[in-house]
Amino acid sequence: GVAAFSHFLAIEKPSPAVDGTFRNMRGMDVSHRMGHSPRLYDKFRSYVTTIGIGDGGNEIGMGKVGDSVRKHVNHGHVIAADVTCDFLVTAGVSNWGGLGVAVGLYLCGKCPVHERYQRRGIGPRRELEIDEVVFSPVMDLELHEFLTEFGFRDGVTGKKELTIDGLEYHGHHAPQLEKLREMAQGASQCTV
DSSP states (O other), X not given: OOOSOSEEEXXXXXXXXXXXXXXXXXXXBOGGGOOSHHHHHHHHXXXXXXXXXXXXXXXTTGGGGHHHHHHHSTTHHHHOBOOOOSEEEEOSSHHHHHHHXXXXXXXXXXXXXXXXXXXXXXXXXXXXXXXXXSOOHHHHHHHHHHHHHHTOOOTTTOSSSSEXXXXXXXXXXXXXXXXXXXXXXXXXXXXX
16 A cells, blocks of 8 residues: 655665665675665655665665765775665765754744645644754753663764764764754744
8 A cells, every 4th residue: 555654764774785785884794783674665665755864875865876975985886875765865974964854844844934834734733842853962962972871883983982973972963963953043033
């Protein structure tokens, strides 16, 4: 049957390369850690709009720019994703791309012009606050500290440390989070 949802979004989810293996950014085979997401994603492609968010070329959706990945990214000839998508969001760090999409949707909900289309499409709904869409700096830090303590590893360094894609949390990620929150809060005063 037809899917009961309209969009499938994959963020920072590895895609198999052309040879069927899953590779991290260092080119290491991580196939033994992967589930069935790419097959699920491909299964629903004809029913729903697919969105991929990635930063390195090996993620679901990045197959859309596979030739560029092979040409311009370290280990690109090995890691380039084979799974494409309808819409691709690339970012320096996938987290930031996902947060950017969340902020964009939040702002659409705040805009009177877009709000009327949402109301017609999905009906009336409760207005969200920014902390429900983008974590506060305190919540985000607590989450990343928990993940680090729980054993999650940085995708670039492979280490259990408070970094995101090799970038120090406080020096890189926290300022980006603040910029996105400031954009959302400032622009949410939209008037037509």
